[in-house]
Amino acid sequence: NTITSCCCFRFPRMMAGCKTFPIVCLQLYLHTRSMLRTCTRMASAACQHRVKSQMYAVESACKSPFYFTLKDNVSPVSSGTSNAWPFLAQGGYAHSLCVTTSQRVQAARLQKSMGKELTAMVPGIQVVKLLSYIPDNLHGSLQRGFLILDSQHHHDLQNKLEGLLRENQQDIQLCTYTEEEGRVWQSRWEVNGQVKEMDRSEVVAVNGPMPSPFVEILRGSAVYSSLQDVLSVLRESAKVIPEAEKLLKCMDLGNIPEKGSHPVIVIEGLDATGKSTLTESLKQHLKATLLRSPPDSISRWRKTFDDETSLIKRAYYALSNYVAAVDIAKASEVSPVIVDRFWHSTAAYAIATEIGGNIQNLPDHHHVVYQWPEDLLKPDLVILLTVSDEERIHRIRKRGLQETQEEKELEANSMFRQKVEEAYRRMENPGCVVIDAGASREAVLKNTLSIIKRHCDI
Ligand SMILES: Nc1ncnc2c1ncn2[C@@H]1O[C@H](COP(=O)(O)OP(=O)(O)OP(=O)(O)O)[C@@H](O)[C@H]1O
Numbered sequence: 001n002t003i004t005s006c007c008c009f010r011f012p013r014m015m016a017g018c019k020t021f022p023i024v025c026l027q028l029y030l031h032t033r034s035m036l037r038t039c040t041r042m043a044s045a046a047c048q049h050r051v052k053s054q055m056y057a058v059e060s061a062c063k064s065p066f067y068f069t070l071k072d073n074v075s076p077v078s079s080g081t082s083n084a085w086p087f088l089a090q091g092g093y094a095h096s097l098c099v100t101t102s103q104r105v106q107a108a109r110l111q112k113s114m115g116k117e118l119t120a121m122v123p124g125i126q127v128v129k130l131l132s133y134i135p136d137n138l139h140g141s142l143q144r145g146f147l148i149l150d151s152q153h154h155h156d157l158q159n160k161l162e163g164l165l166r167e168n169q170q171d172i173q174l175c176t177y178t179e180e181e182g183r184v185w186q187s188r189w190e191v192n193g194q195v196k197e198m199d200r201s202e203v204v205a206v207n208g209p210m211p212s213p214f215v216e217i218l219r220g221s222a223v224y225s226s227l228q229d230v231l232s233v234l235r236e237s238a239k240v241i242p243e244a245e246k247l248l249k250c251m252d253l254g255n256i257p258e259k260g261s262h263p264v265i266v267i268e269g270l271d272a273t274g275k276s277t278l279t280e281s282l283k284q285h286l287k288a289t290l291l292r293s294p295p296d297s298i299s300r301w302r303k304t305f306d307d308e309t310s311l312i313k314r315a316y317y318a319l320s321n322y323v324a325a326v327d328i329a330k331a332s333e334v335s336p337v338i339v340d341r342f343w344h345s346t347a348a349y350a351i352a353t354e355i356g357g358n359i360q361n362l363p364d365h366h367h368v369v370y371q372w373p374e375d376l377l378k379p380d381l382v383i384l385l386t387v388s389d390e391e392r393i394h395r396i397r398k399r400g401l402q403e404t405q406e407e408k409e410l411e412a413n414s415m416f417r418q419k420v421e422e423a424y425r426r427m428e429n430p431g432c433v434v435i436d437a438g439a440s441r442e443a444v445l446k447n448t449l450s451i452i453k454r455h456c457d458i
């Protein structure tokens with residue numbers, strides 16, 4: 001950046017009036033371009049190699065992550081190190097695949113497609129999320145990937161992984177882990193004409209940091225904290241997703257819209273907790289305007305973004321709240337506004353999807369991911385509807401609509417539901433007022449109206 005700014009701004013000013021100015025400028029430009037290319041190549045090459053302090057974190061379904069690092073990285077007195085590898089029991093193998101490209105949209109899309117490919121590769125293998133990073137530069141060094149657990153040592157798996165490496169040799173790093181007499185070795189593979197084992201290093205299990213890197217990377221990769229963050233991801237996405245370009249054109253990038261004098265009330269909750277039923281009734285009772293996020297103006301692209309990586313999908317939903325805020329602001333000048341889902345839905349689902357395992361793995365209370373973005377119109381009241389799992393599933397079945405993939409997952413995965421609801425409960429500024437929506441429609445409406453009266457000037 002410094003070189004470019006010097007070339008484009010400072011240098012021309014210094015040279016103004018000089019006859020050779022255009023030639024010098026061109027030479028400087030070409031030189032700068034070649035230097036930048038060399039830098040990019042060096043950075044990419046550095047990514048392909050091991051860095052001594054590199055740490056790996058493996059997501060675990062029911063516990064905190066499993067961490068390991070190169071043995072050279074661990075001081076002999078460092079506590080908590082052990083080499084009990086849960087994955088390598090009985091002569092099994094494990095492989096790690098990390099995406100090394102630094103372009104985040106490209107990296108996220110490659111990771112998603114690799115995840116799909118790996119899961120379908122060989123029956124019986126297990127694929128879990130893995131992060132590789134350097135502790136004092138987590139965001140700058142982060143590489144996402146997978147640990148592939150092959151307890152039965154399938155012969156064709158290694159060939160298939162080599163195929164993947166060959167196809168994506170500039171963008172991924174492949175390592176294999178084997179255990180020999182209680183010591184675990186990491187072999188790094190590289191394409192050099194053919195796929196070759198480049199080097200072998202001993203790795204050891206170590207204690208990990210709190211909060212875990214899976215929590216630390218949530219902000220900016222699934223939970224956004226400003227419109228600028230969202231736009232930067234969508235602008236990068238627009239190079240490969242035409243719908244992102246169209247979406248950006250819908251965004252009015254003027255000032256932050258200000259709420260009118262009437263109250264804005266958001267209704268949140270898991271699917272089939274009764275949000276649509278309640279919001280329709282509130283609309284009638286309060287003579288309110290009913291809006292939803294995503295708003296109709298951008299919902300035609302929802303399916304495209306639902307099929308995208310978390311980074312891009314969540315950017316779509318985050319943006320949809322900013323787009324909805326413009327309508328909410330206008331409507332609240334003339335009547336109360338009821339909003340069916342808003343920011344809390346975007347954040348709660350993103351957190352619960354990204355954080356594997358159980359509720360204990362969620363970011364602690366008051367974490368930054370639970371905070372309302374400062375540049376987003378703030379509602380006066382957020383109500384969270386909760387019902388028991390049995391009742392909710394009963395309502396889904398009775399409703400008889402076709403379920404989305406996410407709804408199917410929600411139905412199948414009780415832990416996921418609990419994490420979404422707990423994330424909702426941890427939201428702050430504004431937090432949620434929780435209503436038991438398991439009662440009759442009339443009782444839920446009555447209870448909600450009395451809470452609205454208490455909190456808002458209605
Ligand atoms: N209090 C209630 N008691 C019994 N059934 C209810 C109640 N509220 C809503 N229902 C029924 O439960 C089903 C789901 O309700 P609704 O569509 O309002 O939920 P929702 O939260 O908007 O769902 P989604 O988020 O999936 O759109 C509907 O068939 C609705 O008629």
Ligand SMILES: Nc1ccn([C@@H]2O[C@H](COP(=O)(O)O)[C@@H](O)[C@H]2O)c(=O)n1
Nearest residue numbers: 271293294317341342343345346349406
């Ligand atoms: N503001 C929002 C609204 C929705 N989502 C995502 O959509 C899913 C549910 O939408 P329904 O139309 O079925 O209510 C929800 O699970 C979120 O993933 C969002 O992120 N932000």
